[in-house]
Every structure is written in structure tokens, then in C-alpha cells.
Amino acid sequence: MISQSGPQRYISDAKAYDQLPNFISELGVTKVLFLHGTKSLAAAKPYLPDFGTNVAVEDVLFNGECSYEEIDRVANIAAQKGTEMVIALGGGKVLDTAKSVTTGTHMYLVLMPTLASNCAPWSALSVHYKENGEHINHEIYKETANLMLLNPEVILNSPIDYFVAGIADTLAKFYESELIFEDLPEEQFTIALTISRQMANNCRDVLLRDSIQAVEDMKAGRMTHTWRNVAETIIVMAGTVGGWGDSYARSTGAHSVHDALTLFPQTSHLLHGAKVGYGILVQLVIENHYDHIKELLPLYRTLGVPTNFHELNLDGISDEDIEKIAYEATTEEKTMNLIPLPITAQTVKDAMMKLETITAGVQQSA
Structure with a gap:
């Protein structure tokens, strides 16, 4: 490492x-x-x-x-x-x-x-x-x-949508690394990994607490401590997660879903972080972390982060194209494979379909 x-x-x-x-x-x-x-x-x-x-x-x-x-x-x-x-x-x-x-x-x-x-x-x-x-x-x-x-x-003074995308991309620092860190034996936790994990936790805590207020401050042109804290969490704190943790704390499932979505021109208007934000939800379904999904959905809906095919501009997507996304997200070189769970293209497809049901408001049990 x-x-x-x-x-x-x-x-x-x-x-x-x-x-x-x-x-x-x-x-x-x-x-x-x-x-x-x-x-x-x-x-x-x-x-x-x-x-x-x-x-x-x-x-x-x-x-x-x-x-x-x-x-x-x-x-x-x-x-x-x-x-x-x-x-x-x-x-x-x-x-x-x-x-x-x-x-x-x-x-x-x-x-x-x-x-x-x-x-x-x-x-x-x-x-x-x-x-x-x-x-x-x-x-x-x-x-x-x-x-x-x-x-x-x-x-x-930059566009709000880039800031929102940055929030979603930075939330992935926690959700993409959490299961890897949980799976590591205590004796493998070096000081570098300890720092990385703490920074990932900080990313989640700061953004869940302050993102909505920070976006409101930015819309109003207010240089508040809350806004600046969120902005530097996106740029600096997020960078320290992978910087200290290397492959243990870089991209995994959410970014793999993003990468697959770039094959579809219909999603090209969406920023990197927006597609990563959707990928977080897919990864959380795969991991059966429905509690995290419940926590994130109100924030996503307030900020406008995509949660389903409709919001990805993929209305009417065919079963074949869903399978294409799932396949591309799980090819050998994709970081999806770093998640310590058995994952196939079918796993990802099933997760996307279940997410459709969850975001339609149907109650799901873990």
C-alpha cells in the first residue's frame, strides 16, 4: 500500500x-x-x-x-x-x-x-x-x-449543480469504503488506514449534517463557515481518504455504476458526482444497507441527486440495456470487484430493479 x-x-x-x-x-x-x-x-x-x-x-x-x-x-x-x-x-x-x-x-x-x-x-x-x-x-x-x-x-460563485455533484461524489468516500474497512482484521489497520477511515467517516458526518444549509448559503452568495466547511470537505477531506487508504479506500461499487452509465448518451448531461450518487444507492442495495438508503433519500430529493432510471433520463430503458449497465459495472477491471461480497452482473441488475421499487415509495424490508 x-x-x-x-x-x-x-x-x-x-x-x-x-x-x-x-x-x-x-x-x-x-x-x-x-x-x-x-x-x-x-x-x-x-x-x-x-x-x-x-x-x-x-x-x-x-x-x-x-x-x-x-x-x-x-x-x-x-x-x-x-x-x-x-x-x-x-x-x-x-x-x-x-x-x-x-x-x-x-x-x-x-x-x-x-x-x-x-x-x-x-x-x-x-x-x-x-x-x-x-x-x-x-x-x-x-x-x-x-x-x-x-x-x-x-x-x-461557481454553478450550484457542480457543488451538489461534489457532495454526492464525496459521500461515496464513506459508502464505498465502509464494507472494506469492516472486513479488515484489526491487525491490518495501519495508522494510514486509520486516518483514511476517519476521514471517510468525517466526509459522511459533515455532509449529512451541513449539505442542505451549505447549498442554501451558496445560492444566497453567503461565505459562511458551514459552506466553506462543505466545500473543503469535497476537495480536501475527500482527497485524503484515497490518499491515505490507497486501494482500500478509493472507488468501488458506486463509481463502477457511474462508469457503466457513461456508455449511455442519455445520461451525458448529468455530472460525474450525480451518477456516482445513484451508484451509491445501487451499492447499498447490494450490501443490504437499507438503513443507509433511508437516511440518504431525503437528502438526495432535496438536492436533486438521481435515485432511479427516470431521474437518470433513462425512462423506458430496456431489459437488455439494464443488463448492459450491470455487465459493464462488473467487468474484471472494475472496482466493483473490490467489495468483499460475491457480485455478478445479475446482482447489480437485481439491485437496480429493487432500487426502482424503493424509490417508487414501496416499503422494503432488509
Whole structure:
């Protein structure tokens, strides 16, 4: 097991970006590649400093998908320009692309998230997709970012749906790891795993307690302690779960269901975390944790996290397509297989069908 706790340096402050010119200067960097999306740049621009008078900046617009094609494109630009540092500004896919570009190279990496939608700013891994949005894989790296800068004011003004997706994605940190931790013998619990499990528990506790209020605060543009606590739970605390726990505490069933759903264009409008949120419910049915489902459903309905085929935009889905989702969620390379239970495609299909009944309001007994 390899633990990587997070970025080498982390700053969360309204003036966090102001640290960037000194950081570049201290490292003697003169050639920077600045990777960003259009919306992320617009959101952050009022806070961005000049990178330095002696710094040549190659401005690169992100194409929207963390695909191998995009990684190669950005890497080629970096090589042609002799880039010494990549600065990535935006959501998880922008940051994951930058991680894929810099890993194993001499280039420094700076991550500047503009959304609280997942733990990509903290984690040492990238999730890769095809150009059409279908999930391919995730790769874990031996390196973490040199610097992560978080400006809460930028995050506060980001779209609410990304924040809600981040809440759902972060809840998975607990529900995907709980059974694995419960199954581990006490003598296998290292300090790293103890930290990971505690952080997973904290993710659940903070989000179940504070998510609804945090969303209301964000809608009202209020920079409250509750909102900031939830935002940093999504980005930082969530990242420490897998960072310390490695394969014991990364994705399992919920993310496998997400990955399978990306094969269906009807779900493409849904964010990563929204589909993961649905996957949590499927996993909980598989585990017979109906008490957790009962606890989560009111929160899901208040926040608008999908709970069934209708809310996934899969009305009228055929039996064949349900079987396709179930099969794709359980293929050999999927993390569904890390759950310490016997699971087949039929298990997942049955769980999805039972979830349909539960969310239709029919009482179920465990």
C-alpha cells in the first residue's frame, strides 16, 4: 500500500492566487503553460496576478475532456515550448489532464480548482475518458501537485449543480469504503488506514449534517463557515481518504455504476458526482444497507441527486440495456470487484430493479 497525503503545499484563502508569482520566481521558472477552460478563466480572472515579468506564458484552452488525445495535444505543446511548469485552472477534468501531462516529467504542477465538484485538486490520479465522454480508466501517479491554490470566493460563485455533484461524489468516500474497512482484521489497520477511515467517516458526518444549509448559503452568495466547511470537505477531506487508504479506500461499487452509465448518451448531461450518487444507492442495495438508503433519500430529493432510471433520463430503458449497465459495472477491471461480497452482473441488475421499487415509495424490508 502506498499513501500520498496530498499536494506538497496547499493554500486556501481569498488571496491564495497572490502566492503564485513568488512560487514561480523561487523555483526559477521562466516558461509556463497555463491550461484552462473559458468559464474557469472568466471566474478566476478578477483574482489572477501577473505570473511575472520574466515569465513566458503559453495560454492553452482546454478542449473539455480528459482524453488521451487531449493529454497528447497539451504534452506536445509543452514539449515544443520547453515548459517548466504547468498551471491548471478549472474543474476536475482540466486538473486531471494537467496531472497526466506532467507526471514522470521535470515539469512542476500547480492546480487551481474553480469548482468544488470532486477531490481531483487533491488526489494523485487522473480519470480518463474517450472524446465522447465514455469512461476509460483511472491512473494513480507516484507524484502529487507541487502547489494547490484554492480561492473560496471563486468556488462560491461557481454553478450550484457542480457543488451538489461534489457532495454526492464525496459521500461515496464513506459508502464505498465502509464494507472494506469492516472486513479488515484489526491487525491490518495501519495508522494510514486509520486516518483514511476517519476521514471517510468525517466526509459522511459533515455532509449529512451541513449539505442542505451549505447549498442554501451558496445560492444566497453567503461565505459562511458551514459552506466553506462543505466545500473543503469535497476537495480536501475527500482527497485524503484515497490518499491515505490507497486501494482500500478509493472507488468501488458506486463509481463502477457511474462508469457503466457513461456508455449511455442519455445520461451525458448529468455530472460525474450525480451518477456516482445513484451508484451509491445501487451499492447499498447490494450490501443490504437499507438503513443507509433511508437516511440518504431525503437528502438526495432535496438536492436533486438521481435515485432511479427516470431521474437518470433513462425512462423506458430496456431489459437488455439494464443488463448492459450491470455487465459493464462488473467487468474484471472494475472496482466493483473490490467489495468483499460475491457480485455478478445479475446482482447489480437485481439491485437496480429493487432500487426502482424503493424509490417508487414501496416499503422494503432488509
